[in-house]
Amino acid sequence: MYHVDFNNPIHVYFIGIGGISMSGLAEILLAEGFKVSGSDWNRSSLTDLLEQQGAHINYGRPQKAENITDDIDLVVYTAAVHADNPEFQEVVRRQIPALTRADFLGQLMRNYQTPIAVSGTHGKTTTTSMAADILLQANTDPTISVGGILRSIHGNIRVGRSDVFVTEACEYTNSFLSFFPKIGIILNIEEDHMDFFKDLADIRSSFRRFAQLIPKDGALIINSGIENYQEITQDLPCKVITFGLDPSSDYYPTDIEYDNLADATFCLHRKDLPDHMIHLNVPGEHNVLNALASLALSDLLKLPIDTAAQALLHFHGTDRRFEYKGTINGITIVDDYAHHPTEIAATLHAAHNYPHKTLWCVFQPHTYTRTKAFLDDFAKALTLADKVILADIYAARETDTLGISSADIQSRIQNSGKECFYFHTFSEIEKFILENCINGDLLITMGAGDVVNIGENLLSR
Numbered sequence: 001m002y003h004v005d006f007n008n009p010i011h012v013y014f015i016g017i018g019g020i021s022m023s024g025l026a027e028i029l030l031a032e033g034f035k036v037s038g039s040d041w042n043r044s045s046l047t048d049l050l051e052q053q054g055a056h057i058n059y060g061r062p063q064k065a066e067n068i069t070d071d072i073d074l075v076v077y078t079a080a081v082h083a084d085n086p087e088f089q090e091v092v093r094r095q096i097p098a099l100t101r102a103d104f105l106g107q108l109m110r111n112y113q114t115p116i117a118v119s120g121t122h123g124k125t126t127t128t129s130m131a132a133d134i135l136l137q138a139n140t141d142p143t144i145s146v147g148g149i150l151r152s153i154h155g156n157i158r159v160g161r162s163d164v165f166v167t168e169a170c171e172y173t174n175s176f177l178s179f180f181p182k183i184g185i186i187l188n189i190e191e192d193h194m195d196f197f198k199d200l201a202d203i204r205s206s207f208r209r210f211a212q213l214i215p216k217d218g219a220l221i222i223n224s225g226i227e228n229y230q231e232i233t234q235d236l237p238c239k240v241i242t243f244g245l246d247p248s249s250d251y252y253p254t255d256i257e258y259d260n261l262a263d264a265t266f267c268l269h270r271k272d273l274p275d276h277m278i279h280l281n282v283p284g285e286h287n288v289l290n291a292l293a294s295l296a297l298s299d300l301l302k303l304p305i306d307t308a309a310q311a312l313l314h315f316h317g318t319d320r321r322f323e324y325k326g327t328i329n330g331i332t333i334v335d336d337y338a339h340h341p342t343e344i345a346a347t348l349h350a351a352h353n354y355p356h357k358t359l360w361c362v363f364q365p366h367t368y369t370r371t372k373a374f375l376d377d378f379a380k381a382l383t384l385a386d387k388v389i390l391a392d393i394y395a396a397r398e399t400d401t402l403g404i405s406s407a408d409i410q411s412r413i414q415n416s417g418k419e420c421f422y423f424h425t426f427s428e429i430e431k432f433i434l435e436n437c438i439n440g441d442l443l444i445t446m447g448a449g450d451v452v453n454i455g456e457n458l459l460s461r
Helices: 020-031 045-052 086-094 101-109 124-137 172-178 200-211 285-300 305-313 341-352 368-373 375-382 406-415 426-436 452-459
Strands: 011-015 035-040 056-059 074-077 098-100 114-119 143-150 155-158 164-168 183-186 219-223 239-243 251-258 263-270 273-283 323-328 331-336 359-363 387-390 419-422 442-446
Touching (some): 020 035, 020 101, 074 086, 074 101, 086 098, 098 101, 101 164, 101 172, 114 200, 124 143, 124 285, 172 200, 183 285, 219 285, 239 251, 251 285, 285 305, 285 341, 341 359, 341 442, 359 375, 359 426, 368 375, 368 406, 387 406, 406 419, 426 452, 442 452
Parallel strands (some): 011 035, 011 074, 074 098, 183 219, 219 239, 359 387
Antiparallel strands (some): 263 273
16 A cells, blocks of 8 residues: 655646535645645635645546546545446556545644544534534644534534544444554444445444554543444443443433533433533433544543533534524425435434424435435335425435435335325425415425425525
């Protein structure tokens, strides 16, 4: 494998530079004096920012072989880039060194004394963001790479000058096994990405191998609510710290209360440390657990609990995580990235504590394989809303070879006795909302695709 000398800037080309993670890596390199170029299908706010910082970006679909020039020293590409990609084929033909995004990020982590990797099926972006805000509040000057837009840094990346680096660690295609964490966090382990993993046992095996990456002088922070979590932690040489709702955990909450916006207050209990009241400005029990993980990390780094609590008090979430978008005709519009049944259930449970007359959920399923794998679970989770509107499946990296559609979810929801409507276009959905939602209703647009545009289109009218 090609190894990057981060003290010797070179020309790095990113295939798919506009992705949230790829753009962050590119921004770090630009700050370190590297020459950066790349390609993407479309312009975005992320690519605009990179160009302002000096990157050269080629746009268009399909990407072109002539974009690969003689002066490129290294190419970084994502799992979405396949062997038939014209740029990738030209890289191979020219024998230019190439690294996956995960391999490159792993090499970058080795340049920090305290690399922190936040993993889990759900909650990675929020927990990474919470941890980042605590590190910033404590003036640790961290480098941050997060899979969403973090308001405190006005983006998804921050280049610090300390030896602390915090990043998300995704299990898809086993990419986090290329990382070198000193501190690892495992938030939860559930079935997902079934286009890659064989079954839950395969996923658990992947997380076990991630835990084994942590060195003897490091630590693993893990949710004790994971079924048989000891199977993941057994015989690890590193320190193991647990958090969860169970009082047997090293970190657990009591006296959880929710305000009229579903934001939680709870008493934090810590092994061998004093209790402390924590106030959150993000909704739901799932965010209590995310906060526990970030508080365990804070204590591990010996940061003051008052500082951590203050950071969490002022943390208002990241983009597309129960994000208030606005109000139209008295209808409150919230957007959320949830695209797995567990995430959907957590968001809708939180929404029940939010003021509303009728809770509407506009859901856009993400990928055919995930939809087929969780048909019944999607239907069950979505019935937590009063009324459901379904959009067509967002294909992402896939093509429809499974004969599955949103109609399969609709029929299951209707069989449960809940109202569920299915439209093929956003314009039909928007028209239906304006005709059927009333003053005092709460409308959540939900999914990992472009469903957010529905609420934004309504608010722009």
